[in-house]
Amino acid sequence: MPCLTLAHRQRIPSDFESVLEKLLVVDQILSEFLLSKEELEEVMRRMRREMERGLRVETHDEASVKMLPTYVRSTPEGSEVGDFLALDLGGTNFRVMLVKVGEDEERGWKVETKHHMYSIPEDAMTGTAEMLFDYIAGCISDFLDKHNLKHKKLPLGFTFSFPVRHEDLDKGILLNWTKGFKASGAEGNNVVGLLRDAIKRRGDFEMDVVAMVNDTVATMISCYYEDRSCEVGMIVGTGCNACYMEEMRKVELVEGEEGRMCVNTEWGAFGDNGELEDFRLEYDRVVDETSLNPGHQLYEKLIGGKYMGELVRLVLLKLVNEDLLFNGEASDLLKTRGAFETRFVSQIESDTGDRKQIYNILSSLGILPSELDCDIVRLACESVSTRAAHMCGAGLAGVINQMRERRCQEELKITVGVDGSVYKLHPRFKERFHKLVWEMTPHCEITFIQSEEGSGRGAALISAVACKMAACMLTP
Numbered sequence: 478m479p480c481l482t483l484a485h486r487q488r489i490p491s492d493f494e495s496v497l498e499k500l501l502v503v504d505q506i507l508s509e510f511l512l513s514k515e516e517l518e519e520v521m522r523r524m525r526r527e528m529e530r531g532l533r534v535e536t537h538d539e540a541s542v543k544m545l546p547t548y549v550r551s552t553p554e555g556s557e558v559g560d561f562l563a564l565d566l567g568g569t570n571f572r573v574m575l576v577k578v579g580e581d582e583e584r585g586w587k588v589e590t591k592h593h594m595y596s597i598p599e600d601a602m603t604g605t606a607e608m609l610f611d612y613i614a615g616c617i618s619d620f621l622d623k624h625n626l627k628h629k630k631l632p633l634g635f636t637f638s639f640p641v642r643h644e645d646l647d648k649g650i651l652l653n654w655t656k657g658f659k660a661s662g663a664e665g666n667n668v669v670g671l672l673r674d675a676i677k678r679r680g681d682f683e684m685d686v687v688a689m690v691n692d693t694v695a696t697m698i699s700c701y702y703e704d705r706s707c708e709v710g711m712i713v714g715t716g717c718n719a720c721y722m723e724e725m726r727k728v729e730l731v732e733g734e735e736g737r738m739c740v741n742t743e744w745g746a747f748g749d750n751g752e753l754e755d756f757r758l759e760y761d762r763v764v765d766e767t768s769l770n771p772g773h774q775l776y777e778k779l780i781g782g783k784y785m786g787e788l789v790r791l792v793l794l795k796l797v798n799e800d801l802l803f804n805g806e807a808s809d810l811l812k813t814r815g816a817f818e819t820r821f822v823s824q825i826e827s828d829t830g831d832r833k834q835i836y837n838i839l840s841s842l843g844i845l846p847s848e849l850d851c852d853i854v855r856l857a858c859e860s861v862s863t864r865a866a867h868m869c870g871a872g873l874a875g876v877i878n879q880m881r882e883r884r885c886q887e888e889l890k891i892t893v894g895v896d897g898s899v900y901k902l903h904p905r906f907k908e909r910f911h912k913l914v915w916e917m918t919p920h921c922e923i924t925f926i927q928s929e930e931g932s933g934r935g936a937a938l939i940s941a942v943a944c945k946m947a948a949c950m951l952t953p
């Protein structure tokens with residue numbers, strides 16, 4: 478949060494006035510990132526309105542928040558035991574996991590995993606769908622070789638972290654890519670079909686694809702095994718999204734009135750119909766215009782790790798141009814798009830006060846900062862990441878308040894399962910985010926749990942349930 482201390486006055490008495498003047502201008506520029514309570518309440522209200530529009534048949538097509546039914550009809554009870562393969566595609570890495578679901582005397586289940594990470598080459602991300610899915614099938618084949626499993630036809634759960642319109646648990650079309658993926662020929666097609674075709678093309682192993690889930694859903698399911706009150710899943714990583722258990726009668730896109738179904742909100746697209754125009758700043762517009770999907774995922778672009786570092790870089794450039802930072806000169810690296818990584822934001826805000834970490838990061842970008850420069854850079858990081866935490870918190874408060882009203886409960890006691898690099902690795906994001914959500918959700922008792930291995934484990938667990946029952950049973 479931008480704030481001026483007297484420390485600089487004490488250290489630099491000779492040019493006190495010019496320093497103070499500089500800091501006041503810096504503070505003014507950064508204060509644009511501050512959102513008042515009223516503004517955050519407005520964001521929450523607009524989010525709720527779009528969520529409602531996404532759920533309703535008449536308004537679904539034009540709603541920015543798509544509220545996609547997942548066909549996960551329950552937080553699962555009994556499941557099959559045995560070996561499951563889980564795939565996790567959605568960030569810069571692709572993971573293949575072997576998940577052993579077993580029985581545990583105390584908790585009734587036990588999960589063990591072995592996994593391998595493969596980085597996705599740029600050309601597979603932005604080439605053709607065939608190239609991407611051939612690459613994925615190649616990774617599975619390699620994993621099966623490593624674990625001597627080629628001969629087995631294992632059930633497979635696929636965590637696919639993009640907007641999918643499901644027709645069933647194991648069938649759904651990709652609506653649009655997000656987060657820098659662009660493989661052509663995938664949008665509008667059945668994702669499980671693309672995977673099955675690629676496995677067939679290879680012909681060296683067989684798989685039984687039983688479930689495809691979003692990462693938010695996988696996280697919720699995986700946390701549900703720790704805590705039976707977990708009915709919300711959220712990711713704050715490269716992208717940002719949430720899912721929750723909605724009353725079936727409100728999920729108009731799917732027939733049936735009884736019980737609940739998990740809805741993947743795809744809230745990252747909130748703002749794509751102009752709902753955030755009065756909150757978006759010049760930096761947000763540049764980040765969007767230079768992205769692979771301009772005009773899309775505007776809420777996500779305020780929060781997600783794919784964009785946070787770049788936002789800070791643009792703020793720093795603005796401060797340099799205003800002659801408020803680095804003596805008015807930016808290094809070539811600082812002028813390079815993407816050079817200021819999101820992990821730098823976390824590292825800078827983790828600095829213990831001696832500015833060593835900040836100094837080292839800035840030096841690696843070709844800058845020799847003064848102490849005051851280091852402090853200003855930290856303020857810029859805090860401004861961007863605090864706004865992200867608050868924006869995201871307003872969205873989650875909207876989801877939870879809606880759940881409480883729907884359920885007509887005086888008090889809603891609920892657990893939110895969370896995963897993602899920004900949430901896990903940023904030193905203050907969690908705390909700022911939790912505080913805001915608690916403030917904005919009266920009459921709710923919210924517990925946050927962090928999911929470990931959530932994405933893959935959740936996909937395997939839902940597959941285990943799907944294998945046990947022909948269809949998932951509903952246990953509201």
Ligand code: GLC
Pocket residue numbers: 567637638639640655656691692693712714715716717718719743745777
């Ligand atoms: C993007 C995707 C969404 C995913 C989120 C987090 O918003 O569209 O499906 O859940 O990123 O990975």
